[in-house]
Amino acid sequence: MAEPKENLQMEKIVSLCKRRGFVFQSSEIYGGINGFWDYGPLGAELKRNVKELWWNAMTRQRDDVAGLEATIIMSPKIWEASGHVATFADLMRECPLTKKRVRADQVEPLSGVAYHFSGAKSGQIVNELNDQLMNEGASAAAKAVLVETMARLKDSEEALVAAATMLEASNDKVVAQWARNVFKQLADNKKSNHSFSYLLLQGKNPESARKAAREFYSQAGIEMPLLLDESTEKMENSTDYHPDSFVHLAEPRPFNLMFKTYVGPVESEDGIAYLRPETAQAIFAQFKNVLETSRQKVPFGIAQVGKAFRNEVTPRNFIFRSREFEQMELEFFIKPDEVIEAIHGSVASVSDSQLSTLNPQPNWGWRAWHQYWVEERVRFYEGIGLDRSTLGFHQQTPAELAHYARACTDILFKFPFSKKDENGNVAGDELEGIAARSDFDLSQHQRFSGKPMGVFDDELRAAWAKLPKEKQDDLWKRYYDNRKNYLTKCAKPDETAEQISRQATDDANGLAKGQYIPHVIEPSAGVDRLILALIANAYSEETKTDEKGKSETTVVMKFHPRVAPVKAGIFPLLKNKPELVKKAQEVRELLRPWMNVFYDEAGSIGRRYARQDEIGTPFCVTIDFDTLGEKPELLDTVTLRYRDDGRQERLKISELRDWLLARIR
RNA sequence: GCGGGUGUAGUUCAAUGGUAGAACGGCAGUUUUCCAAACUGCUCACGAGGGUUCGAUUCCCUUCACCCGCUCCA
Numbered sequence: 001m002a003e004p005k006e007n008l009q010m011e012k013i014v015s016l017c018k019r020r021g022f023v024f025q026s027s028e029i030y031g032g033i034n035g036f037w038d039y040g041p042l043g044a045e046l047k048r049n050v051k052e053l054w055w056n057a058m059t060r061q062r063d064d065v066a067g068l069e070a071t072i073i074m075s076p077k078i079w080e081a082s083g084h085v086a087t088f089a090d091l092m093r094e095c096p097l098t099k100k101r102v103r104a105d106q107v108e109p110l111s112g113v114a115y116h117f118s119g120a121k122s123g124q125i126v127n128e129l130n131d132q133l134m135n136e137g138a139s140a141a142a143k144a145v146l147v148e149t150m151a152r153l154k155d156s157e158e159a160l161v162a163a164a165t166m167l168e169a170s171n172d173k174v175v176a177q178w179a180r181n182v183f184k185q186l187a188d189n190k191k192s193n194h195s196f197s198y199l200l201l202q203g204k205n206p207e208s209a210r211k212a213a214r215e216f217y218s219q220a221g222i223e224m225p226l227l228l229d230e231s232t233e234k235m236e237n238s239t240d241y242h243p244d245s246f247v248h249l250a251e252p253r254p255f256n257l258m259f260k261t262y263v264g265p266v267e268s269e270d271g272i273a274y275l276r277p278e279t280a281q282a283i284f285a286q287f288k289n290v291l292e293t294s295r296q297k298v299p300f301g302i303a304q305v306g307k308a309f310r311n312e313v314t315p316r317n318f319i320f321r322s323r324e325f326e327q328m329e330l331e332f333f334i335k336p337d338e339v340i341e342a343i344h345g346s347v348a349s350v351s352d353s354q355l356s357t358l359n360p361q362p363n364w365g366w367r368a369w370h371q372y373w374v375e376e377r378v379r380f381y382e383g384i385g386l387d388r389s390t391l392g393f394h395q396q397t398p399a400e401l402a403h404y405a406r407a408c409t410d411i412l413f414k415f416p417f418s419k420k421d422e423n424g425n426v427a428g429d430e431l432e433g434i435a436a437r438s439d440f441d442l443s444q445h446q447r448f449s450g451k452p453m454g455v456f457d458d459e460l461r462a463a464w465a466k467l468p469k470e471k472q473d474d475l476w477k478r479y480y481d482n483r484k485n486y487l488t489k490c491a492k493p494d495e496t497a498e499q500i501s502r503q504a505t506d507d508a509n510g511l512a513k514g515q516y517i518p519h520v521i522e523p524s525a526g527v528d529r530l531i532l533a534l535i536a537n538a539y540s541e542e543t544k545t546d547e548k549g550k551s552e553t554t555v556v557m558k559f560h561p562r563v564a565p566v567k568a569g570i571f572p573l574l575k576n577k578p579e580l581v582k583k584a585q586e587v588r589e590l591l592r593p594w595m596n597v598f599y600d601e602a603g604s605i606g607r608r609y610a611r612q613d614e615i616g617t618p619f620c621v622t623i624d625f626d627t628l629g630e631k632p633e634l635l636d637t638v639t640l641r642y643r644d645d646g647r648q649e650r651l652k653i654s655e656l657r658d659w660l661l662a663r664i665r
Numbered sequence: 666g667c668g669g670g671u672g673u674a675g676u677u678c679a680a681u682g683g684u685a686g687a688a689c690g691g692c693a694g695u696u697u698u699c700c701a702a703a704c705u706g707c708u709c710a711c712g713a714g715g716g717u718u719c720g721a722u723u724c725c726c727u728u729c730a731c732c733c734g735c736u737c738c739a
Contacts, residue, residue, distance in 0.1 A: 007732070014731090019676055019690080031712055031729045094737095194735095250736090251666090257738085313666065313737045321738070400739090410739075430739055526739095544700085554701070573698060602692085606700035613700090625698065639699070646700065 009416035013539055014318055016555060020615050022046065022535065023319060035315030035323035037528075042615055045565035045596060047326075047531055050384065051305050053562060054328045054525070057380055058303040064360075065301040065330065066294040070282030072307060073263065073273050081448035082281050082441070084258060084274075093249035095242040096196070097216045102242060107249065109237035112201040114248075115209035116231045119194060120217035123224035125185050126156050133163075133178050142167055142175045157226065197248035199241040212247060259309045259323075275309035280522060283331045284441045287453060298455055298518050299360070299369070301332035305527070317417050319528040320429065326527035332373065333518035335457070336439065337365040338479045342471075342511065343463040366406065369521045370436045374409050377432055377523050381411070385560030390414055390537055392428035403489055404440035408433055413533040431533060432525035439517040443486060446517065454510065454517045461514030472512075479516075480508035534563055538616055557616030558644055561664045567595040568660055569612040569620040575601035584623040587638065587653060594657055595664060609641065618643050619660060627653075 017023040021040030025032040039047055059067045079085045093104045133146055146163040153159040164182035167175050196216050198209040210227060217225035235241075240248055259275040262268070276282065283290075283302045290302050305328045315321050340347045340363055347365035350358060350372070360372060374393075381391060392412035401408055412418075412428030420426055446453040464472065484504035491500060510516060538557040545551040561567065570588045572580035581601060588599045598617065600608045605622065612620055620641040626634035640651045640659075651659060 011732085015676060025730075028712095028730090032731080034730070310738080316732095316738095396739095408739095433739070552701070571699095576696080577698095604697065604700085604702065606702080608701090609699080610701045622699065630698095641699080648699075 007417075009536075009539075010318065012555075013416070013535055016539070016557075016614070017043070017318075017535065035312060035321075037319045037322055039531075042565040043531070046534070046559075046563060047527060049563045049565070050530060050534070051326075051328065051527060053384060054380070055303070055305060057383075058301075058328075058330055064296065064299065065303050065332070066290055066296055068283055068286060068290060068302050068304045069306065070279070070286060070304065072276050072309075073261070074276060074282060074285065076273055077448060078281050078285055078445075079258065079274055079277075081444045082284075083444070084277055084281075093242075093251070095245045095247045096194075096250055097212060097245055097247045102249070107239040107241075108243040109239050110199055110201070110241050110243065110246070111236050111238070112199045112204075112246075114233045114235045114238070114241075115198045115200055115206065115213070116229075116233065117196045117213045117227045118229035120196075120213070120225035120227050121157065123156070123226040126160060126226065127224065129160055129178075129182055129185060130156070132181070133175070138175050138178070139172055142170060142172060155226075197241075199235060199238065199246045199248070201246070212245070216247070257310050257312070259311055276307075277310050278308050278524075279304050279306045279327045279329050280331060280441070280524065283329065284445050284453075287331075287333070287442060287445075288451070291455065298457070299332065299334045299364075301330050303328075303330045305329075317415070317429075317532075319532050320415065320417075322528060327524060328527055329522065329524045330373075331441075332369065332521045332523070334364075334366060334369050334521060335460075336479065336482070336516055336519050338475045338482075338511070339457070339460050339516050340365050342467060342475055343459055366436050366438075366519055366521065370407055370409070370434065373521050373523050374411070374434050377411060377434060377525070381431070383560075384534065384563050385558075386413065386533060386537055390533075391431075392426070394427065394430075402435075402437075404438055404486065406436040406438055408435040410434075413529070413537075415533065416536055429529075430526075431529050432523060434521065434523045437520045437522050438482075438486070439519050440486065440490075441520060442517050444490065447490075454515045457514045457516065459514075460511065460516070464512050464514070476508050476511060479511060480504050483507040534559065554610055554613060556613040556643065559616035559618070561618040564616050564618050564664070565596065566598045566612070566615060566617040567619065567664045568597045569608065569617050570597055570599045571605060571608050571620065571622045572601055573605060573622055573624040579628055580623050580625075583627055587621060587623060587656070590653070591657060591660065594661060609646075613643055616643070618663070621656065626650075 014023075017040075018025075020042060022043035024038045024040050026036035026038050027033045055067070059065050076085070093102055093107065095102075130146070130150070134143055145166050146160075149159040149163040149166075150156060153162060160182050164179040168179040170176045170179070194217075196213045198212045200206060200209050210230075213227050214225050217227070242249055258277050261273055261275065262271040263273045264271040283304055287302070290296070291300075294300075306326065307324060308327050309324050312321055312323055315323055319325075335343075337347050344363035346363070348361055348363040348368055350364065350368040358372075360369070364372070378388065378391065382388060390413060392414060394410040394412055396405075396408040396410065410430045411432045411434070413431045414426045414428040418426050418428050442453040445451075467475075484500060487495075487500045487503055488497075507517070535557070538559045540556050540558055541553050542556055543551055543553045559565075568591060570584055570591070572584035574580055584599065584601070588597055591597045598612070600611065602608070603611075609620055620643070622639040622641065624639060627636060627638055629635035634650065636653045637650045638653060638656065639648050640656075641648045
């Protein structure tokens with residue numbers, strides 16, 4: 001079993017993090033607090049490096065992204081607009097199939113016949129086994145036995161067993177082997193014991209109950225589910241079923257994932273505020289201000305790094321999911337595809353092979369931008385030592401996507417705790433999601449704040465005027481449909497269809513005037529998860545055996561030099577020789593303004609190397625007697641030792657700084 | 666949130682109804698000319714609270730934290 005080994009790996013990482021000062025439990029002296037972690041001296045350096053590299057890559061190294069640092073507590077209206085208050089705050093019951101939530105106290109009573117199922121097992125194997133016998137060179141007699149049992153018994157699994165029992169003793173080797181296979185594979189067959197219940201309204205086809213149940217079990221990972229123990233029960237005015245999906249609701253739970261506090265000295269309802277559950281919304285709320293002051297034009301982005309808070313039901317896996325965490329988010333605003341088409345005649349599509357060489361083009365639509373950002377982000381991870389092979393990708397399915405999102409690609413890292421699928425492959429867990437969020441966010445803030453969030457685009461206005469009428473009509477209609485679709489889905493209870501149509505018409509009419517609401521691509525990364533990924537990725541053990549046969553295992557943290565908390569260790573070969581110590585301290589002072597270095601004179605030289613290996617210091621510099629001129633040609637040179645292979649070379653002190661800088665930047 | 670498991674130095678582990686021991690680490694010193702050398706000394710723990718008991722780290726209860734599974738989350 002690989003399971004314990006993986007736990008062991010995590011245990012080793014957690015204990016190293018504590019032992020060497022990367023991560024501590026928050027409030028440890030008081031017994032800790034669930035879901036909160038502190039960064040120790042080395043963890044703080046590591047995290048700072050990561051955030052700085054991200055900030056640099058996203059803002060300073062680009063012309064088209066501006067930075068922002070917003071407050072953690074914001075107007076509660078922001079969270080109403082974003083939908084977080086509605087979905088995060090009340091006692092809710094969730095439909096296990098559609099994941100739609102309803103307020104527990106507002107479930108509509110329904111009457112009908114409830115169809116209960118106690119669970120399901122996979123029918124995939126049943127089909128495969130059936131096909132196996134029917135397609136292979138089995139005798140007609142054997143096939144006939146199977147056909148007969150299948151016809152006789154309702155449960156196809158039972159039928160297979162019955163057939164296999166009869167054919168087990170067959171002289172035909174293929175058939176006998178098949179029978180043994182049946183027993184073995186059915187014993188391993190995947191099963192779900194979750195019960196499922198569906199309320200069938202009067203006059204509806206019972207098949208819709210079974211269809212819903214099969215869908216539910218498929219989602220739970222049972223392929224081609226065979227339903228178990230169907231039973232029915234008459235229901236009068238039951239409030240346990242979802243009014244749209246008719247599926248039995250899960251128990252009521254508080255979905256108040258936002259931390260609540262009070263602004264002002266009096267704890268009154270008026271003063272309620274929330275700690276932000278994501279950093280993104282501040283970017284949307286400040287979109288106009290940034291646009292005006294940064295002199296940017298769409299397409300452009302706003303980047304932010306900062307803390308976010310979620311009252312997670314179950315924080316797990318060390319710092320992977322905690323209640324206070326840090327995000328690095330970019331909101332990259334782009335023109336809607338209709339606008340691109342109006343200006344450029346068509347929307348460019350980009351193949352994956354082109355991405356690596358292509359710079360962003362003015363005629364890119366949302367798909368190209370989405371691909372571009374996925375690629376950019378992967379390159380960022382590669383640049384800090386996470387090889388492509390350690391990453392995974394997940395394209396969210398339509399069912400997983402938020403209703404406003406058009407696509408979302410998750411970048412995953414294969415953590416030691418990541419689960420294996422049936423084939424033994426590790427998909428990984430999410431480091432970052434890159435979502436194409438349409439114009440949902442800005443639209444919501446426009447509606448809730450009453451302030452226009454659209455932009456004006458000269459190029460669009462000029463291009464629109466030159467378009468033939470039918471092209472204008474075509475684009476107008478598509479833009480109108482998108483707007484109407486959004487407005488309908490997000491309608492407030494008092495909004496009429498007529499109002500919605502009128503608003504969508506206004507929005508689409510804006511195109512001719514050069515106005516539109518930008519769409520957004522959102523690469524959103526978790527800092528703490530990334531730190532854990534870097535630590536897990538860097539962790540390696542080396543076992544050395546000396547001449548006496550005594551073997552010793554040492555830990556080497558193979559951080560990329562860019563993220564390593566300490567860039568260089570600086571040692572005098574011996575501490576009882578004042579000239580060596582003095583020279584070593586000079587070297588420390590030389591490097592200190594440029595990078596984080598660590599001076600160490602305690603213990604043997606080997607011990608000091610080992611200590612640096614364990615915290616992932618990529619280079620060590622040793623001042624020895626040659627530095628002092630014992631061999632005149634080596635005067636003012638030092639030993640430079642590499643962490644990953646112990647290799648050593650001689651370097652002039654005068655070249656040391658630039659040599660190191662070239663490798664840590 | 667439910668179920669199971671675990672809490673002893675910084676780490677990994679012992680022992681015990683009569684107040685805790687090792688290894689490694691850390692610190693100081695002697696020594697040491699390149700990969701955790703050796704020697705000496707020192708430092709550091711029964712997660713918290715309550716109960717039973719003459720006495721609890723040990724038994725019981727509560728609580729907190731961590732790990733695993735489900736759930737949740739993305």
